[in-house]
């Protein structure tokens with residue numbers, strides 16, 4: 001309750017007992033931690049903000065002209081991905097959809113071409129990857145109860161090419177519209193978006209800034225926690241959380257009630273209620 005009160009000091013929305021969104025609350029917590037981290041760092045340069053060291057990662061958006069191939073890039077720091085759900089799909093499917101190449105209308109300054117492709121990839125990977133599932137539609141205030149197959153492990157690909165020397169020559173890649181991920185929704189995708197995009201910790205990096213060379217390849221992430229929303233729409237419901245403990249044990253946390261559970265039970269019982277997923281890098 002003290003933590004909640006602290007967050008309510010930053011954002012009045014979280015005052016009292018009104019219904020709120022767990023994803024928005026977490027975003028506010030992380031923003032608060034980051035702010036405090038900056039203050040602490042001024043007093044002690046050895047202090048490392050856990051949001052920076054554990055959760056932050058860089059995405060790179062690349063737009064290429066379909067006519068002449070000229071590319072422009074934009075980097076973005078974030079602490080989570082908001083994923084659309086794929087009907088009958090898995091978490092990995094939702095991730096793949098997020099990183100699918102899409103087509104955008106954009107007038108190329110080099111050749112006047114009208115169509116560009118837009119693709120997005122991980123430039124750096126976090127220690128803990130937070131995935132937010134777009135179960136709530138901000139327009140209809142309805143919730144998708146569709147099951148999502150939760151995987152205990154994810155393979156996360158990192159970009160493989162080193163393009164450090166070729167940046168900053170062309171205009172910035174337009175930011176994808178809030179809630180769209182990197183691509184427009186395919187017909188098979190269950191629509192839905194959180195209204196909290198604006199509160200995400202994102203920060204655009206200037207094109208052409210010096211960057212570390214990124215080794216390509218993929219990393220394995222293991223499921224460590226599932227946050228579930230039990231309820232039928234945005235106005236009502238209850239949050240519970242299941243967390244992995246050491247030694248393969250799992251705990252189910254429901255307000256003040258803490259009970260043992262198993263990974264199998266979590267995967268089975270939370271498929272339709274899972275709202276946020278936490279994966280840790282192996």
Ligand SMILES: [Zn+2]
Pocket residue numbers: 065066067068069070108109110111112113
């Ligand atoms: Zn062009």
